[in-house]
Amino acid sequence: MTEQRAQPEEAVVTDAPLVEAPADAVAGEVVLRLTDVVKTFPGVRALDGVQLEVRAGEVHCLLGQNGAGKSTLIKVLAGVHRPDSGLVEWRGEPATFANPQAAMRAGIATIYQELDLVEDLSVAENTFLGHEPRRFGFVRRGHMARRTRQILGRLGHAEIPPGRMVRALPAAGKQVVSMARALSHEARLIIMDEPSAVLAHDEVGNLFRIIRELTAQGIAVIYISHRLEEIREIGDRVTVLKDGRTTAANLPARDTPTRDLVSRMTGRTIEYVFPDRPAAEPGGEELLRVDGLTRAGEFADVSLSVRPGEIVGIAGLVGSGRSELLETIYGARRAEAGTVTMAGRTLRPGSVGAAVRAGMGMAPEERKSQALLLGEPIYRNVTLATFGRYARFGFTDTGRERAEADRIAESLELRPRDVRRPVRTLSGGNQQKVVVGRWLLGDTRLLLLDEPTRGVDVGARSELYQVIRALAARGVGVLLVSSEVPEVLGLADRVLVMREGRVVREAPAGELDENTVLDLVMAGSLMEGAPA
Amino acid sequence: MSDVPSTPTAERAAQLPAQSPPVDPAETAAASGQTAAAGRLSWWRGDGGEGARRNLALIGVLLVLIVIGAVTRSDLYSNPDWVWDNVLSILKLASVVGVVTVGMTFVIIGGGIDLSVGAIVALAGVWCTTVATQSYGAGGMIFSALTVGLAVGLVNGLLISYGRLVPFIATLAMLVAARGLAAEISDKQTQVSDNSFINGLASNNLLGIPLLVYILAAVVAAGWVLLNRTTFGRRTVAVGGNPEAARLAGINVKRHTVLLYALSGLCCGIAAIMLTAQANSAQAAMANLYELDAIAAAIIGGTLLSGGRGTIIGSLLGVVIFATITNLFAINGLSTEAQNMVKGGIIVAAVLVQQVKFRSVTQFLGRNRLTTT
Structure with missing residues (x-):
């Protein structure tokens, strides 16, 4: 797609050739600037010095592998997490958002992959959820519907009826409602976390059209996607994260070679030690x-x-x-x-x-919700798939179960070792050992x-x-x-x-x-x- | 960060036996001896002191209620014979609901709810007192009551497991339907039981204790063993605590859910015989609102309504506390209306106390979740 994107007027650079426009071609004012932002969780340094600069009216793409810190960064911007150190400047002033509401009031809206819409409320009710126009304590439904229609019009989707239940909309329609909600808050920056993941191929084109209309109105967009071709098509500049650090900032989205982008995402600085492969091929x-x-x-x-x-x-x-x-x-x-x-x-x-x-045995993706009984002792989690083997005539043999679990705990160096403790007191790594250890029995x-x-x-x-x-x-x-x-x-x-x-x-x-x-x-x- | 390619972990993991050896009695004995040395937890709960602590709190509540009784009717409490008789009458009062509550406790720990227990008791009671059934004698009556209870419970379980109905809806429908069927069978008449064995269950004593109390004790003991010492009980906790984890560990969650409702139905069948014995008759309106009494007793006893946690002893204490309150009001000549208000208050208080505990757990989990983001 080569059509020229609508830019804020002052951003049009007449003397530079469009194809090879330098990154600075996006000349809108800087709305968001992150300097050396650090966020640690126990055991993990999720953000370790992030730099980011987003200008009004641009689509700024965030690129990085899983675990690079994109999700944490989004949550810092959305007011879910507060950074440990570093500076977040929002529209020229240092800012910290105490909670998601504060970020939203300041004009930062986040559209998560799992859209946070109430399925059984109407489009208008979802758009104005939590800040419905009111008079004497009553919702002004007519006014709300009118303003929703207006916003949907701005998004080029005037055909969505404000009174329609969100449940009845397709995924793409729901995404539009999420964006309508962002606009109802007068958002200046919209963060989109893999918005194309839920869309069919032809719907992505429509998403891009909406994004272009938003940026034409001076709204900045942070766009996260794993699909490089999308980044090339919709993005203006790219910032690459790796291991919680910015490895490249403000690369031009359209003509930075793929090799450059990929190489900045790869090559972990933390080298994990992988065990040697056996010399013989498994036969x-x-x-x-x-x-x-x-x-x-x-x-x-x-x-x-x-x-x-x-x-x-x-x-x-x-x-x-x-x-x-x-x-x-x-x-x-x-x-x-x-x-x-x-x-x-x-x-x-x-x-x-x-x-x-x-x-077969499986250690599922979501440990806590799919694999563990968090309130139960470690040994009962270890023997969850095998307790029937140790039982006689249907009577469980907890002594033997504990001994077996103890053996597993020893061989996996589980910490703490006391298998009678509830599994919820373990760290993530040790919980995973419990799940894997379950299948070492039997x-x-x-x-x-x-x-x-x-x-x-x-x-x-x-x-x-x-x-x-x-x-x-x-x-x-x-x-x-x-x-x-x-x-x-x-x-x-x-x-x-x-x-x-x-x-x-x-x-x-x-x-x-x-x-x-x-x-x-x-x-x-x-x-x-x-x-x- | 370890930078040694071969950590002790690898070596020890490599030393694991390829699979567990078959159960060797000698080794098992050694193992249990070892764990006993490591520090055996309270023998009556098996594991986890939390349930035991909660039960101690319930016993405390019970003692307070008795003290209140002794203070308000010191004239009666000065007579030891009366006190003993009163204790027995409280236990007798608790016996029928107690049996229903044992089944209910299993269902709730397993992540469900059974609103149809009162209706099942009525249906089983009516069924076993029809003229035709009574002609088969006490054995026929007991058999039919148990079978009806089991069958209705099975239907509940099948609807919930394989029909994918929400437990609340399925058992609510059963509540209405079973009472309807009971009224149909009995033609809305009270059916008198002529069987002296059945009637004698309520009126006869053994060693000075009513037979009904023995039945309650037997059901509670069986329930305790089933929950704490058998694979059935372990599956119940797993299925209620985290159904997805249980399923992915190879437990047949659907089949187990069916069995749980069947067990509850069976308990209702037992309760139907006891209640019929008490009244010397059965009718469609009997055991009214037992579902609420049983649920309330289980909740007060520390059973988590969302499943995965609960004790039989706690539920028994819940039932006995309710019976003691009823008795307290009766000996003071107070109205049942006031009594119901107090019961309501106690349910709210018990759940509030649980929530405070539960919140600290969820906060902990919340903290943990952050660390794994």
Whole structure:
């Protein structure tokens, strides 16, 4: 798309050629400036010196891998977190937002990926939620509808009726309502967190048209996306984050080479120690065989295999279908087509029990909501899948359970070691050890790991990597999903890259590098001749 | 950050046996001996002192109520025989609701709710006192009451598990339907029980204690063992505490949910026999509002309405506290209206106390969540 973007009048630079306009071509006043912003959480330095400059009327893109600090940065701007140090200047003045309401009042609106709309209220009610126009304590419904229609008109969507229930709108329509809400607050800066992730292809064009109309009115947009082609199309300038730091600021979005962008996102400064791969190739019969597995809208026609002792990694972004794939293999979702075969036996689709009996175990993506009984003692969480084995005539044997859990805790160096403590008192890394440890009991032959190191601090990560490799050395097959490319490359023997529900590349980990995988994951444009 | 490629973790993990060896009795004994040495927790809760502490608080409340009774009717309390009789009458009063509450406690710990318990008691009571059923004698009456309770509970469970109805709705519908069926069967008449064995359950004593109290004790003991010492109980806590985690650990959540409602229905069947024995008759309007008494007792006893936590002992104490309040008002000649107001107040107070505790937990979790962002 090459049409000229509408710019604020003073921003039009007449003597510079449009295609190669320098970054400074965006000449609107600076509305937001971050200097050396730091935010730490116990065990994690989420932001470690972020610089950011956003001008009125520009689309400023934020680029970075998962865990680079984008989410934390958004939350600092939206008033959810307060920075530990550093300076946030909003429209020329130092600012700290005590809460999300304060940020919104100041004119910063955030549109999260999961839209925060009330499905059973109308478009107008959602637009003015929390600040309805009132007279004598009564909502002025007519006035509200009129102003909503006005705002929707500004967004080029006058056809959405203000009285329509939000539930009845498609995803794209809901996004428009979110933006209408931002405008109803007179927002000067709108932060969009992967807005295109929920949209179909043709709807993205419409989103871009709306963004252009917003910027034409002098509103600044911070746009976050993993899709490079979108950034090229809609963005003015790009700031790249890595490990909570700004590695490049204000690059021109359209003509910075992809290699430059990718290289600034990759090459972690924190090097994790990955265990050595065994010299011998894992051999033997296929343990897991997946053929043509399909679930509409999630993933299509995925085939893969895992051998005993092999670690197979799946790299892909959130929304690429990787977690859904893992859950379907495990039987937690029912496949619409295709088969899952464990050691020669085809599993009944949609049955976790069948998968577990066949020797599968899974550590799901959301530890707290999907894997743990937080108030229960550690040992009961460790034996959650196996307590029936230790029971006799239906009577549990807690003594033996504790002894077994104790053994696991010892071998995984769980801290604290007392297995009678509630699991909620453990750190993220130790909670993950509990979940993995659960499958060390019993006769698990295939372990499915979904983002095993999410929320795990740096020290515990290496330990987990060692545990996973040690399991493989024992002959357990591992299927690992991660959005951190270095993790997949460092840990896995063989790597599958997923994009938009399809496996776009499969290769031994040694034949791939971070740039190649990242590029495949995001766009697939850099690799020539890559099988698509 | 470790920069040694091979940490002790790796070596120890590598030393793990490939799979757990089969259960060896000697090893098991050694293991339990070891944990006993490590410090056994309160024997009557098995694990976790929290439930035990809460139960102690309930016993404290009970003592306060008794003291109030002793102060307001010191004339009666000066007679030891009367005091003993009064204790027995409180327990007898608590026995029927107590049995229902045991089943209810399982359902609530398992993450559900059963509003149909009163209706199931009525239906089972009416069913077992029809002329036709009574002709089969006491055995036939007991069998039919238990079967009806179990069957209705199964229907509840199937509707909720496989029909995906919200427990509140499914059991509310059952409440209405079961009472309707009970009225239909009994033709809205009171059905008198002629069976001397059944009637004797309420009037006869063993060692000076009413048989109904023995039934309550047996059900409570069985419930305690089931919850604390069996895989069924462990699954109940898992299913109610985090259904997704339970499912992903290979537990059949749907089947277990069905069993929980069936268990509640079975308890209602037992209660139906007890209540029929007390009244020497059954009718469609019997056991009215038992669902509220049972839920209230379970909540006061520390069962979390959202599931995953609760104790049988706590629920029993909840029932006994309610019965003691009723008794307190009766011996002082006060109206049931005032009594209901006090009961309402106690429910609110108990839940408020729980929320204070719960809030500190959620705050902790909130802090934790930040650290993992």
